Amino acid sequence: MLRHIQLNSSGKLNHLLSTEGLPKPLILSILKRSNDFLTFDNQILIKRSKSLSGKSVFNIFFENSTRTSTTFEIAAKRLSADVINFNVDTSSTSKGESLLDTVDNFVAMQADMFVVRHYSSGASVLIAQHINKVAPHIHVMNAGDGSHAHPTQALLDMFTIQHFKGDFSNLRVAIIGDVVHSRVARSNIHALSTLGCPDIRVIGPSTLLPSNLSDLGVHGFNDMDHGLSEVDVVIVLRLQNERMTSTTLPSEHEYFQCYGLTEKRLLNAKSDVIVLHPGPMNRGVEIDSKVCDGPHSVILTQVTFGIAVRMAVMDILSNG
Amino acid sequence: MLRHIQLNSSGKLNHLLSTEGLPKPLILSILKRSNDFLTFDNQILIKRSKSLSGKSVFNIFFENSTRTSTTFEIAAKRLSADVINFNVDTSSTSKGESLLDTVDNFVAMQADMFVVRHYSSGASVLIAQHINKVAPHIHVMNAGDGSHAHPTQALLDMFTIQHFKGDFSNLRVAIIGDVVHSRVARSNIHALSTLGCPDIRVIGPSTLLPSNLSDLGVHGFNDMDHGLSEVDVVIVLRLQNERMTSTTLPSEHEYFQCYGLTEKRLLNAKSDVIVLHPGPMNRGVEIDSKVCDGPHSVILTQVTFGIAVRMAVMDILSNG
Amino acid sequence: MLRHIQLNSSGKLNHLLSTEGLPKPLILSILKRSNDFLTFDNQILIKRSKSLSGKSVFNIFFENSTRTSTTFEIAAKRLSADVINFNVDTSSTSKGESLLDTVDNFVAMQADMFVVRHYSSGASVLIAQHINKVAPHIHVMNAGDGSHAHPTQALLDMFTIQHFKGDFSNLRVAIIGDVVHSRVARSNIHALSTLGCPDIRVIGPSTLLPSNLSDLGVHGFNDMDHGLSEVDVVIVLRLQNERMTSTTLPSEHEYFQCYGLTEKRLLNAKSDVIVLHPGPMNRGVEIDSKVCDGPHSVILTQVTFGIAVRMAVMDILSNG
Numbered sequence: 001m002l003r004h005i006q007l008n009s010s011g012k013l014n015h016l017l018s019t020e021g022l023p024k025p026l027i028l029s030i031l032k033r034s035n036d037f038l039t040f041d042n043q044i045l046i047k048r049s050k051s052l053s054g055k056s057v058f059n060i061f062f063e064n065s066t067r068t069s070t071t072f073e074i075a076a077k078r079l080s081a082d083v084i085n086f087n088v089d090t091s092s093t094s095k096g097e098s099l100l101d102t103v104d105n106f107v108a109m110q111a112d113m114f115v116v117r118h119y120s121s122g123a124s125v126l127i128a129q130h131i132n133k134v135a136p137h138i139h140v141m142n143a144g145d146g147s148h149a150h151p152t153q154a155l156l157d158m159f160t161i162q163h164f165k166g167d168f169s170n171l172r173v174a175i176i177g178d179v180v181h182s183r184v185a186r187s188n189i190h191a192l193s194t195l196g197c198p199d200i201r202v203i204g205p206s207t208l209l210p211s212n213l214s215d216l217g218v219h220g221f222n223d224m225d226h227g228l229s230e231v232d233v234v235i236v237l238r239l240q241n242e243r244m245t246s247t248t249l250p251s252e253h254e255y256f257q258c259y260g261l262t263e264k265r266l267l268n269a270k271s272d273v274i275v276l277h278p279g280p281m282n283r284g285v286e287i288d289s290k291v292c293d294g295p296h297s298v299i300l301t302q303v304t305f306g307i308a309v310r311m312a313v314m315d316i317l318s319n320g
Numbered sequence: 321m322l323r324h325i326q327l328n329s330s331g332k333l334n335h336l337l338s339t340e341g342l343p344k345p346l347i348l349s350i351l352k353r354s355n356d357f358l359t360f361d362n363q364i365l366i367k368r369s370k371s372l373s374g375k376s377v378f379n380i381f382f383e384n385s386t387r388t389s390t391t392f393e394i395a396a397k398r399l400s401a402d403v404i405n406f407n408v409d410t411s412s413t414s415k416g417e418s419l420l421d422t423v424d425n426f427v428a429m430q431a432d433m434f435v436v437r438h439y440s441s442g443a444s445v446l447i448a449q450h451i452n453k454v455a456p457h458i459h460v461m462n463a464g465d466g467s468h469a470h471p472t473q474a475l476l477d478m479f480t481i482q483h484f485k486g487d488f489s490n491l492r493v494a495i496i497g498d499v500v501h502s503r504v505a506r507s508n509i510h511a512l513s514t515l516g517c518p519d520i521r522v523i524g525p526s527t528l529l530p531s532n533l534s535d536l537g538v539h540g541f542n543d544m545d546h547g548l549s550e551v552d553v554v555i556v557l558r559l560q561n562e563r564m565t566s567t568t569l570p571s572e573h574e575y576f577q578c579y580g581l582t583e584k585r586l587l588n589a590k591s592d593v594i595v596l597h598p599g600p601m602n603r604g605v606e607i608d609s610k611v612c613d614g615p616h617s618v619i620l621t622q623v624t625f626g627i628a629v630r631m632a633v634m635d636i637l638s639n640g
Numbered sequence: 641m642l643r644h645i646q647l648n649s650s651g652k653l654n655h656l657l658s659t660e661g662l663p664k665p666l667i668l669s670i671l672k673r674s675n676d677f678l679t680f681d682n683q684i685l686i687k688r689s690k691s692l693s694g695k696s697v698f699n700i701f702f703e704n705s706t707r708t709s710t711t712f713e714i715a716a717k718r719l720s721a722d723v724i725n726f727n728v729d730t731s732s733t734s735k736g737e738s739l740l741d742t743v744d745n746f747v748a749m750q751a752d753m754f755v756v757r758h759y760s761s762g763a764s765v766l767i768a769q770h771i772n773k774v775a776p777h778i779h780v781m782n783a784g785d786g787s788h789a790h791p792t793q794a795l796l797d798m799f800t801i802q803h804f805k806g807d808f809s810n811l812r813v814a815i816i817g818d819v820v821h822s823r824v825a826r827s828n829i830h831a832l833s834t835l836g837c838p839d840i841r842v843i844g845p846s847t848l849l850p851s852n853l854s855d856l857g858v859h860g861f862n863d864m865d866h867g868l869s870e871v872d873v874v875i876v877l878r879l880q881n882e883r884m885t886s887t888t889l890p891s892e893h894e895y896f897q898c899y900g901l902t903e904k905r906l907l908n909a910k911s912d913v914i915v916l917h918p919g920p921m922n923r924g925v926e927i928d929s930k931v932c933d934g935p936h937s938v939i940l941t942q943v944t945f946g947i948a949v950r951m952a953v954m955d956i957l958s959n960g
Contacts, residue, residue, distance in 0.1 A: 046750050048694065054368065056394070067745065070724060074696070074749055077722055082397055084390060097600035101612075105387065105599065108623035109394055110366050279745065280737035292741075303748035374688065376714070402717055404710060417920035421932075425707065425919065428943035429714055430686050 005128050012320055015128045015140040016313050018149035019191040027194060031159050033312035034305070037078075046307050051315045052081035055112040060102075061143070062088045062118040067280070068143055071303075072115045075310035084111075099123065100130050107135045113317065114140045121146030121183075139317040141310075147181045152313060153278050154187035156306040158195060160298055161233055163305070164274050168192065172199040174227055174269075176259060177237030177286055178208045184278050185237060189216055203227035204259060224259060228268040236261050236277045239286045252285045262288040266296060274298045325448050332640055335448040335460040336633050338469035339511040347514060351479050353632035354625070357398075366627050371635045372401035375432040380422075381463070382408045382438040387600070388463055391623075392435045395630035404431075419443065420450050427455045433637065434460045441466030441503075459637040461630075467501045472633060473598050474507035476626040478515060480618055481553055483625070484594050488512065492519040494547055494589075496579060497557030497606055498528040504598050505557060509536055523547035524579060544579060548588040556581050556597045559606045572605045582608040586616060594618045645768050652960055655768045655780040656953050658789035659831040667834060671799050673952035674945070677718075686947050691955045692721035695752040700742075701783075702728045702758040707920070708783055711943075712755045715950035724751075739763065740770050747775045753957065754780045761786030761823075779957040781950075787821045792953060793918050794827035796946040798835060800938055801873055803945070804914050808832065812839040814867055814909075816899060817877030817926055818848040824918045825877060829856055843867035844899060864899060868908040876901050876917045879926045892925045902928040906936060914938045 003021030008014040013026060039045040057076040059069050069085060076083045088102060099118075106114065114131075116124050124142035131138050144150040165171060173192055179185040179202045192200050193216075202209055203221045213220045221227030228234065239255060266273065275287075275296045283289045291297060323341030328334040333346060359365040377396040379389050389405060396403045408422060419438075426434065434451070436444050444462035451458050464470040485491060493512055499505040499522045512520050513536075522529055523541045533540045541547030548554065559575060586593060595607075595616045603609045611617060643661030648654040653666060679685040697716040699709050709725060716723045728742060739758075746754065754771075756764050764782035771778050784790040805811060813832055819825040819842045832840050833856075842849055843861045853860045861867030868874065879895060906913060915927075915936045923929045931937060 066726060066728075070726060071749065074724060084394060086386060086390060088386075098603065101599075101601060101603075104620055105623050108620040109391065109627060110624065279741075281741060283738065283741075300744055300748040303745050304750065307749060404714060406706060406710060408706075418923065421919075421921060421923075424940055425943050428940040429711065429947060430944065 002125070005125060005132070013313075013316050015131075016151050016317065017124045017128055017140065017142045019151045019154045019187045019194070020149070022151075022191075022194065024194050024196070027155070027158065027191060030155055030309070030312050030316060031162055033316055034155075034159050034309045037308040037311045037315075038305075044301065044304050046078060046304065046311075048078050048080075049311070049315070050080045052076060052079035052112075052318055055081045055318060056110065057081045057083050057113045057115060057314070058106050058109075058111040059083060059085045059115045060088060060106065060117075061086070062099075062116070062123070063144070065117055065144070068117060071306050072141075072143060072310055075307050075314060076113075076115075078307070079311055079314055081113075081314070099126070103127055103130060104134065107131070107138060111138060113314065114138060115143050116140060116145070117143040118145045121148035124149070141313060141317070144183055147183050147186070149187045150183040150278075151187050152306070152310050153184050154191045155313070156302055156309040157188055157235060157276055157278075158191050159305050159309050160276060160302050161274070164298060165232055168195040168197045171197050171233060172201070172231045173197055173233040173235065174201040174203055174221075174231045175235045175237065176203045176224070176227075176261060177239060179204055179237065180208050180210045181240070182237050185235075188235060189218055193217055201227050201231070224261075224265050225268050228265060231269045232273060234261065234266070234269060234273060234275045236275065236287050238278060238280065239282055252282075256285055256288075260284070260286060260288055261291050263290050263294065266291060276302055279303070322445070325445060325452070333633075333636050335451075335462075336471050336637065337444045337448055337460065337462045339471045339474045339507045339514070340469070342471075342511075342514065344514050344516070347475070347478065347511060350475055350629070350632050350636060351482055353636055354475075354479050354628045357628040357631045357635075358625075364621065364624050366398060366624065366631075368398050368400075369631070369635070370400045372396060372399035372432075372638055375401045375638060376430065377401045377403050377433045377435060377634070378426050378429075378431040379403060379405045379435045380408060380426065380437075381406070382419075382436070382443070383464070385437055385464070388437060391626050392461075392463060392630055395627050395634060396433075396435075398627070399631055399634055401433075401634070419446070423447055423450060424454065427451070427458060431458060433634065434458060435463050436460060436465070437463040438465045441468035444469070461633060461637070464503055467503050467506070469507045470503040470598075471507050472626070472630050473504050474511045475633070476622055476629040477508055477555060477596055477598075478511050479625050479629050480596060480622050481594070483621075484618060485552055488515040488517045491517050491553060492521070492551045493517055493553040493555065494521040494523055494541075494551045495555045495557065496523045496544070496547075496581060497559060499524055499557065500528050500530045501560070502557050505555075508555060509538055513537055521547050521551065544581075544585050545588050548585060551589045551593060554581065554586070554589060554593060554595045556595065556607050558598060558600065559602055572602075576605055576608075580604070580606060580608055581611050583610050583614065586611060596622055599623070642765070645765060645772070653953075653956050655771075656791050656957065657764045657768055657780065657782045659791045659794045659827045659834070660789070662791075662831075662834065664834050664836070667795070667798065667831060670795055670949070670952050670956060671802055673956055674795075674799050674949045677948040677951045677955075678945075684941065684944050686718060686944065686951075688718050688720075689951070689955070690720045692716060692719035692752075692958055695721045695958060696750065697721045697723050697753045697755060697954070698746050698749075698751040699723060699725045699755045700728060700746065700757075701726070702739075702756070702763070703784070705757055705784070708757060711946055712781075712783060712950055715947050715954060716753075716755075718947070719951055719954055721753075721954070739766070743767055743770060744774065747771070747778060751778060753954065754778060755783050756780060756785070757783040758785045761788035764789070781953060781957070784823055787823050787826070789827045790823040790918075791827050792946070792950050793824050794831045795953070796942055796949040797828055797875060797916055797918075798831050799945050799949050800916060800942050801914070803941075804938060805872055808835040808837045811837050811873060812841070812871045813837055813873040813875065814841040814843055814861075814871045815875045815877065816843045816864070816867075816901060817879060819844055819877065820848050820850045821880070822877050825875075828875060829858055833857055841867050841871070864901075864905050865908050868905060871909045872913060874901065874906070874909060874913060874915045876915065876927050878918060878920065879922055892922075896925055896928075900924070900926060900928055901931050903930050903934065906931060916942055919943070
């Protein structure tokens with residue numbers, strides 16, 4: 001179903017809601033287009049383009065995330081779009097208006113593209129289904145919905161992995177942390193599978209790993225050293241502070257003892273392993289400072305690539 | 321007095337503070353100009369213009385309303401103005417600065433136009449009087465002040481009515497709800513009167529209707545079926561949630577029983593009646609979902625027209 | 641050390657963190673450049689320029705100040721820069737991310753210039769030291785850090801004084817209020833000293849004056865009439881409301897009795913004295929309304945000059 005909503009009748013990308021259901025050639029074309037927005041010289045530089053000139057991009061955030069909102073704003077502005085930032089938590093929903101009424105109002109203001117973050121899983125799908133009925137010319141990008149999906153994060157992770165590793169067909173990738181609640185993990189697993197990654201692993205306490213691992217084609221590990229063995233890529237998930245207060249997790253200190261990524265533990269991986277993190281990082285909780293700042297970390301490169309990947313998605317949605 | 325402040329010595333619009341005191345030709349010229357910013361094809365489209373290029377529009381909101389602020393921001397950007405958004409509730413007034421000192425600071429930053437929303441009735445008049453002394457080149461637009469006036473809302477309602485009904489001279493218009501506290505109702509009544517609407521009605525419980533109905537040239541109704549009889553236009557007011565807690569109103573459920581606009585009640589009106597609402601809507605409180613989404617509703621068209629009308633007012637203020 | 645961090649190896653301005661350590665020719669060149677962005681006709685007008693076209697200025701505010709943020713936003717936009725506003729108090733730091741990780745993320749988003757306000761003294765120096773290591777092409781402007789420095793405020797005060805008084809070499813300048821906690825006072829004292837002002841005075845209760853007055857080359861006064869005697873310039877500091885609750889200060893009323901600037905007290909100064917205030921003002925606390933609005937006040941002119949001075953600093957940082 002997610003494939004059907006995301007692609008139009010010619011199989012072109014119409015909304016980006018999830019990496020689930022995206023065909024491999026389409027993912028590869030997004031990664032290729034992202035490269036067009038980067039210059040690799042001594043430094044990686046993001047280009048500017050006129051490709052969304054005269055278009056209006058609405059950043060509609062039902063969940064506060066200034067940083068994610070900022071990366072979409074930068075991407076849209078570098079494509080010459082007009083950007084309207086709208087934080088709904090301080091606005092109409094507090095006045096009792098329904099989600100789709102809020103959306104209808106933005107449609108009537110003649111947006112060309114919506115970037116939506118919402119605290120509820122499935123909100124972006126609901127919005128896209130509605131948009132297809134009332135305003136099929138508008139494109140919807142999911143910037144994170146509940147624990148469902150965060151497709152641009154996954155695509156920038158794929159771009160980063162491709163950049164450093166070239167090909168997915170021989171890779172061993174480990175995702176560490178609260179996998180079961182993570183939209184980043186879920187979107188990464190779908191993208192890695194589609195791109196042909198043969199060995200995807202998730203590492204964490206059993207309470208934080210999904211129960212349907214085999215359906216996902218993923219191997220589960222409770223032990224870090226074992227799970228990290230000979231991996232090419234490590235994706236460290238952020239430990240959500242709000243979950244620390246619940247009973248499913250020990251203290252931050254205990255978590256770090258068991259699942260914090262340290263230099264020593266990283267020795268289990270291949271010598272040219274790369275370490276990714278979606279940010280913001282909790283140093284000393286899910287990752288040790290020496291790893292963040294060490295030679296294997298590509299965490300800040302991800303941020304730069306994230307702008308280019310979001311530009312690529314907006315460009316493809318708008319111009320094909 | 322409101323006429324004197326809003327018009328310059330040549331009778332041209334200098335500030336837009338209220339529909340009260342606006343001459344009929346001036347209102348009609350705003351409606352005509354609004355049409356210049358729209359294209360009516362299969363779809364209603366808002367045009368772009370360079371008419372405010374190089375001008376700075378300051379959105380100064382002393383009362384939180386992201387949505388209203390956004391419509392002015394879009395209007396100003398589509399006219400190529402620079403837009404500065406300033407939410408004063410989180411800023412200087414909390415630091416003890418007076419309203420006019422805050423205004424003087426924006427004057428010194430060389431704004432060309434102020435869009436002001438304020439929780440106090442009369443704030444925009446106070447500001448315009450001050451501006452006329454210290455910076456007569458600056459134009460003030462009232463985006464809602466207390467329970468006094470919301471002129472751009474009324475003008476977009478007039479534009480909507482004119483678009484669907486053509487002429488005001490034979491119309492019967494009903495406004496339903498908390499009329500006594502509503503700046504939207506007040507501004508609409510003045511505009512309708514000036515445009516020659518012969519039959520203006522307000523419908524609601526006596527506690528929510530103004531006591532000076534005859535001064536306003538308005539007929540009051542406590543009974544919906546009676547009030548809606550043979551009307552051409554219905555304007556449903558938003559029921560302010562904060563008033564629900566007071567003793568002047570029954571529960572939301574009881575309110576809906578008495579004054580909620582349903583399909584059945586709408587049968588009292590003319591068969592081609594149009595239904596307006598300033599938004600955001602409380603479905604199931606002041607209006608039934610079937611009416612919101614039904615064939616008589618022009619509520620989302622109002623939103624699109626609202627951008628064009630605000631563009632027209634800014635264009636006229638700036639360029640005559 | 642502050643000189644070393646702010647200037648590059650050729651002695652050109654690389655960051656603006658403090659007026660301390662800025663050579664006199666450099667300060668004078670900033671004042672001269674500011675003049676280029678102003679037209680003095682009947683009215684003082686700020687010009688527009690393309691000098692930062694294609695550059696991204698990030699306004700990063702760890703301390704809420706919509707007004708200061710707005711003046712930098714206006715300055716950057718009038719130079720044709722892209723502006724990204726980022727309020728960190730509602731964002732990543734509340735998620736446990738470290739200051740330098742937040743900065744690194746903005747670096748990775750390819751900012752060209754940072755405008756930073758932070759509640760901690762020294763934050764901007766820490767950031768600039770870090771930037772010099774990781775991204776030496778980025779320029780840092782301090783928009784106020786704790787009680788340390790607020791250099792653009794001091795530079796706009798110097799520009800204002802120079803505009804009205806011409807030369808610093810014969811001036812007597814008094815700064816009134818909570819000098820010990822004021823980054824504005826500190827930055828002004830350094831700038832005035834460097835520009836050769838021979839008589840700098842601070843006036844206030846002993847609890848609010850620095851203990852190292854002679855090191856600063858400043859004369860302290862507890863008595864207003866005595867301190868204001870024959871001064872050319874008075875800089876009134878804002879009394880921070882939050883300090884009023886502490887025990888170091890009497891009531892607002894008592895403060896006004898002792899240290900409020902009134903017309904009568906101003907008679908002690910020279911007849912052509914000018915009065916400055918960084919805003920927002922507490923009328924009736926540190927300054928009487930008649931002085932704010934009187935012939936000696938240049939408080940609103942400061943605001944206009946502030947835009948030009950910030951444009952000048954950005955222009956010099958970016959283009960030399």
